[in-house]
Amino acid sequence: MKFLFSAFLLLLLAGCASGPRLDTSHPSSNHDNRVQFVIVHYTSASLERSLALLTHGQVSSHYLIGDDASGTIYKLVDESQRAWHAGESEWMGRTWLNSSSIGIEIVNPGYRDLPTGRVWYPYTAAQVQSLVVLLKDISKRNGIDPRNIIGHSDIAPLRKLDPGPLFPWKRLADEGLGMWPDAKAVARYQVQYASDLPSITWFQEELAKLGYPTPQTGELDVATRHVMAAFQMHFRASLFDGTPDAESAAILRALNHQ
The missing domain is CATH 3.40.80.10 (Peptidoglycan recognition protein-like)
Known part of the structure; x- marks a missing residue:
C-alpha cells in the first residue's frame, strides 16, 4: 500500500503542470544507515x-x-x-x-x-x-x-x-565481529592495577567510554554493579559478580586504548 501511494504521488507530481516539480538532482551526503x-x-x-x-x-x-x-x-x-x-x-x-x-x-x-x-x-x-x-x-x-x-x-x-x-x-x-582485548596488554595493565586499583569514578568513566550506560556517581551503587557485571560477563565470563578488580580494570583499559 505504501509503495502504491508513493508511485501515485510521483505520477501526480510529474503529470500536474501547475503543481510542484520533484527535483532529485541535489542528493545530500549528510546521512548514514538506519542500522547502527x-x-x-x-x-x-x-x-x-x-x-x-x-x-x-x-x-x-x-x-x-x-x-x-x-x-x-x-x-x-x-x-x-x-x-x-x-x-x-x-x-x-x-x-x-x-x-x-x-x-x-x-x-x-x-x-x-x-x-x-x-x-x-x-x-x-x-x-x-x-x-x-x-x-x-x-x-x-x-x-x-x-x-x-x-x-x-x-x-x-x-x-x-x-x-x-x-x-x-x-x-x-x-572473525572481526565484535570487540576483544589484546591479551598482552591486559596482562601488562593487570600488574599495574594489582597494587593500585583505580577509583570507582575511573571505572564508571571507562565503562561509559566503552559504550555501557553507566551512572557517574563516584559510588559503587546497584546500577554500577549491574553494569560492571554485564561487562565482566561479556569479556571475562569466569567471574561476573560486579566487583571492580585489577583484571576488570586491565580489560577496560586495553579495550579503550586499542
Missing part, C-alpha cells in the same frame, strides 16, 4: 515456542537461529522495519535501540537454577557458525562497527542477562 547496532539475545524457550512468541507475541526480532543440526536461520522481520527486541536500552549514548538496530534471537534455554547453583546452557557449533555467517552479511551490507555488535545485557544491564556467559564473544571477535 546488532543485538544478540537468547530466547529462553524452545524453537516452537520462540517462533510463536516472536511472530504473534509482544516481542519480535529480525532473525531467529534455531537449535536444529544445521542452525537454520529464520527471517522474521525485514531489516527495513523496526523489530521489538531491545526495549529500554542504551549503547554509546544512543537510547531506545529498537529504531537503530537489528535483533538476532538464538534458541537457547538460558539458565536453570539448581540447589548447587546456576547452570547455563551452551550454544551449539551449528548455531555459532550460522551466527557468524549472518553477522558477516549484516555487517558488510550495513557497515556495522564491530564495537556495536553487542548483547542484550550490554544495552540493558539492569534488566537482562542474555546472551549469557557461555556466548562465544571471543570467537566472534576473531
Whole structure:
C-alpha cells in the first residue's frame, strides 16, 4: 500500500503542470544507515515456542537461529522495519535501540537454577557458525562497527542477562565481529592495577567510554554493579559478580586504548 501511494504521488507530481516539480538532482551526503547496532539475545524457550512468541507475541526480532543440526536461520522481520527486541536500552549514548538496530534471537534455554547453583546452557557449533555467517552479511551490507555488535545485557544491564556467559564473544571477535582485548596488554595493565586499583569514578568513566550506560556517581551503587557485571560477563565470563578488580580494570583499559 505504501509503495502504491508513493508511485501515485510521483505520477501526480510529474503529470500536474501547475503543481510542484520533484527535483532529485541535489542528493545530500549528510546521512548514514538506519542500522547502527546488532543485538544478540537468547530466547529462553524452545524453537516452537520462540517462533510463536516472536511472530504473534509482544516481542519480535529480525532473525531467529534455531537449535536444529544445521542452525537454520529464520527471517522474521525485514531489516527495513523496526523489530521489538531491545526495549529500554542504551549503547554509546544512543537510547531506545529498537529504531537503530537489528535483533538476532538464538534458541537457547538460558539458565536453570539448581540447589548447587546456576547452570547455563551452551550454544551449539551449528548455531555459532550460522551466527557468524549472518553477522558477516549484516555487517558488510550495513557497515556495522564491530564495537556495536553487542548483547542484550550490554544495552540493558539492569534488566537482562542474555546472551549469557557461555556466548562465544571471543570467537566472534576473531572473525572481526565484535570487540576483544589484546591479551598482552591486559596482562601488562593487570600488574599495574594489582597494587593500585583505580577509583570507582575511573571505572564508571571507562565503562561509559566503552559504550555501557553507566551512572557517574563516584559510588559503587546497584546500577554500577549491574553494569560492571554485564561487562565482566561479556569479556571475562569466569567471574561476573560486579566487583571492580585489577583484571576488570586491565580489560577496560586495553579495550579503550586499542
